Amino acid sequence: MVFVATNTLWAQLATLDWKLHNIGKVRQVITNTGGMNAKFDILFDYPGLINCEFPPNSYEEHLTEGGIWIGAVVGKDTLVSVAQGEASPREFFPSDAPWDTIWVVNKGNTVNIPYWPGYVGVSDQDFVCRYSDYSPASLKVSGHTPLYLDVIQTSYAWSAHPLDEFIVFRYYIIPTKTDLHQVYLTSWINGNVGYAEAPGFGLDDVSFFRRDKMLSVTKDLPGGPDGTAISPVAAKIYPPSNEAHALKLTYIWYNGRMQGLPPRDADRYAQMSKGIIMQDQASTGDGTKSMVSMGPYDISVGDTLHLMVGLILGEGLKGVYQNADYLDWLVKQNFKVPSPPPSPHLRVESKNRRVTLKWDPLPGDPNPETYIDRYRADKDTLPFEGYKVYKSTQSATGPWTLLAEYDLPDDAFGPNTGLTHEYTDVGLLNNLDYYYAVTAFAKPDTVIGFPSQESSLNANAVKAVPGTPPPNTVGKVAVVPNPYRGDRAYNSYNPPWEKPASTRARWMEQDRRIQFINLPAQCEIKVYTLAGDLVATIPHNDPDKGYEDWNLTSYVGQAISSGIYLFVVKDTKLKNVQVGKFVIIK
Numbered sequence: 281m282v283f284v285a286t287n288t289l290w291a292q293l294a295t296l297d298w299k300l301h302n303i304g305k306v307r308q309v310i311t312n313t314g315g316m317n318a319k320f321d322i323l324f325d326y327p328g329l330i331n332c333e334f335p336p337n338s339y340e341e342h343l344t345e346g347g348i349w350i351g352a353v354v355g356k357d358t359l360v361s362v363a364q365g366e367a368s369p370r371e372f373f374p375s376d377a378p379w380d381t382i383w384v385v386n387k388g389n390t391v392n393i394p395y396w397p398g399y400v401g402v403s404d405q406d407f408v409c410r411y412s413d414y415s416p417a418s419l420k421v422s423g424h425t426p427l428y429l430d431v432i433q434t435s436y437a438w439s440a441h442p443l444d445e446f447i448v449f450r451y452y453i454i455p456t457k458t459d460l461h462q463v464y465l466t467s468w469i470n471g472n473v474g475y476a477e478a479p480g481f482g483l484d485d486v487s488f489f490r491r492d493k494m495l496s497v498t499k500d501l502p503g504g505p506d507g508t509a510i511s512p513v514a515a516k517i518y519p520p521s522n523e524a525h526a527l528k529l530t531y532i533w534y535n536g537r538m539q540g541l542p543p544r545d546a547d548r549y550a551q552m553s554k555g556i557i558m559q560d561q562a563s564t565g566d567g568t569k570s571m572v573s574m575g576p577y578d579i580s581v582g583d584t585l586h587l588m589v590g591l592i593l594g595e596g597l598k599g600v601y602q603n604a605d606y607l608d609w610l611v612k613q614n615f616k617v618p619s620p621p622p623s624p625h626l627r628v629e630s631k632n633r634r635v636t637l638k639w640d641p642l643p644g645d646p647n648p649e650t651y652i653d654r655y656r657a658d659k660d661t662l663p664f665e666g667y668k669v670y671k672s673t674q675s676a677t678g679p680w681t682l683l684a685e686y687d688l689p690d691d692a693f694g695p696n697t698g699l700t701h702e703y704t705d706v707g708l709l710n711n712l713d714y715y716y717a718v719t720a721f722a723k724p725d726t727v728i729g730f731p732s733q734e735s736s737l738n739a740n741a742v743k744a745v746p747g748t749p750p751p752n753t754v755g756k757v758a759v760v761p762n763p764y765r766g767d768r769a770y771n772s773y774n775p776p777w778e779k780p781a782s783t784r785a786r787w788m789e790q791d792r793r794i795q796f797i798n799l800p801a802q803c804e805i806k807v808y809t810l811a812g813d814l815v816a817t818i819p820h821n822d823p824d825k826g827y828e829d830w831n832l833t834s835y836v837g838q839a840i841s842s843g844i845y846l847f848v849v850k851d852t853k854l855k856n857v858q859v860g861k862f863v864i865i866k
Contacts, residue, residue: 293417294373297381301437302677303405303736304444306593307333308343310435312382312409314363314372316346316469316591330476334445334511334593336677339785341476342498342513342593348451349466349571350413351549352427354458358549361413361427365468366569367541368548371424372431373417374410383408387619395432402615403436403448404736414456425545428457439736440620442606445599446592453585464530464552464575467517467589471498471568473509477785480505485568488560489531493604494518496531496572499597511593514600516607518588519574528555530573535563616655620733621648621664621720624701626740628716633708635744637669639718640701648720648735649699657727665693665723665732669703672715673775675782676741680717693723693732710747711795711827712775717741750826753851754858756798764794764832766842766866789839792832794862799826802853808846815840832864842866 294313301308308316309331317331332343347363347370362368374380377394385391385401385408393399395410411433412418414426432452438444453465472482484504489496494517500509519527532551534541542548552573561568579585590607594600610617624639625646641647649664656663666687670680684703687694708714721734761768761777770777771787778793780786796805796818805818805828816835820828832840842864849858 293376293420294415295376295378295380296374297409299382299384299407301405301407301435301447302738303439304437304447305335306437306445306447306591307336308437308447308591310382310407310409312374312380312411313370314347314411314431314433315370316343317364332513332591332593333476337675337679338510339476340474340509340511341481342471342473342509342511343591344470344472344482346467346469346515346591348431348587348589349468349548349552349573350427350429350431350453351464351466351545351552351575352460353462354427354460357425358546359425359427360545360548360552361424361429362548363411363468365541366470367543369421369424371413371418371421371426372411373415375412375415380410386622402434404439404619405437407433407435409433412456427460428455430454430456436615439739440733441731442603443610443617445594445603446590446607448607448610449589449591451587451589453579453587454583455579455581457581459578459580461578462553462575463577463579463585464549464573465520465577465585465587466552466571466573467496467515467587468571469496469498469513469515469569471513471570473498473500473511473513474504474506475509476506478506482506486561486563487533487568487570489557489570489572491529491557493601494572495592495600495604496570497597497600498568498570510595512597512600514590514592514604515572516590516592516604517572517574518590518611520577520585520587522575522577524578525576527574528553528576529557530554531557531570532573533558533561533568533570535561535568541569618656618663618722618725618730618733619653620735621651621722622646623735623739624648624667624718624720626716626718626742628742628744630744630746632748633710633746634704634706635708635714635716635746636702636704637716637718638702639667653722656725657730658725660723660725663722663725664688665691665721666697666699667701668719668721668734670717670719670737671705672717672741673713674715674779676715676743677738678715680737691723708746709775711745711797712777714744714746714775715741716744745825748826749824750801750822751798753800753854753856754803754849755856757847757849757858757860758797759847759860759862760795760797762794763863763865764792766864790831790833792839793829794832795827795829796820796847796849797827799828799849800851800853801826802851804850804852805830806848806850808848810844810846815845840864 351360385406436448499512629636669684807815
């Protein structure tokens, strides 16, 4: 069954939204249609997404899609509504109300969501959304018969060990029109595990279920064209309690593209209610899909059925199992555990070969030093301990190097250096990108042995470009490097002179770069061959930046060849002109 629609149509029928969980070590997109994927999706434009990436910047992907299915008996029919599933179009959508987006709530904050007044944040990064199978967009889906369900979805992520390698989903399922009987709930994942840019990505995965842990796992086999993955991906199921019926549990994996996936409601319901646990998968294929289904439940109009699923990553199977145990402990704690201080508000000042960071709180900023944590077993409600300063030469998501640590003096934790709110990094290269983050961290809770909690590096990461201000006019414009040599691995420099876009790991031809430096604030650069043919025109208009990059591509989109080239820079304000030349050797 194929489902095609234009973005314009759905924009009229539904308020579509997505957010990215990125506060911990798992980068996972969340949509307000109940799906866990926006890659290659016509409704959610997120080009180049590495879906369910772990660890950060590894380009290791784990999920193609995932979501819930809900099936029930209605009269003589068995109906199923699907959030995401390869053999079916999505059938859940938000309404067209402007507030039916994804709400972002931090731990302890209170937000009045129209369908959840007084919502209080549970994790370091909560996402809250609502969708239904009978919205205007849902009713446009060909062949779909709704169960008339509202689903409120929350997802939780944490920034620090030992809670930063999983995401928790909670589904609140509410029938709005008729009482539902013989209800089955399904957690569906399409696992593809491995290095996402490999040509044979996801072709050597296997899936299995561990009943004692209620854990559905997809694992990459060693070797193969996509390498050996660091982490499997697992879904840990917490079924709703059911006093009326004994729980019937089903686990089925599907090998290969759409093999065995039922497109019709009746066939899908039959599999959801089958009550079998398949043996571990032995053969591999084009992706591995699996589902865990549980039921039956009876639910009346206005009542709520609650399903919880943990999406778990980790260092190998051992790490996944350990994180599953951490999640069990967290659930027993009712998610009431020590938390990190809020991230300080980071400001950056760039000058010649140096960058200065400042993070003293300004009026209206959160103050990490006065935050209150009521969920500590040691009863220390003001547990702030210090700050850490990090630097990356690669990207705003790391990898990070610790530059400095400042903590409270005269206590039993850390080096007792004393606090400061400023740091200057010197000896930098001008006109190159550097990235910085400052985190706040708490004392460990020694009563329960809970480690120090640190705010997210991603929460306040900033880019800084040291350099000199633009000169008054032309006269000292130059090209670097000159000559440009195609046999140099400029992308291996530290910081890299050339680097791929953030959506991919590999350098490509369009990532080549030369730089025109010492530019006035307003000017125009024209590049010519020695024969006088125009190659490119590069405008520059920036009062703070005295340089401009060029990727060695002509105005018609062709990569230029080796040779000597002329540049002409015209000061568009004072009308002065400078002419120079540079050499390209490929």
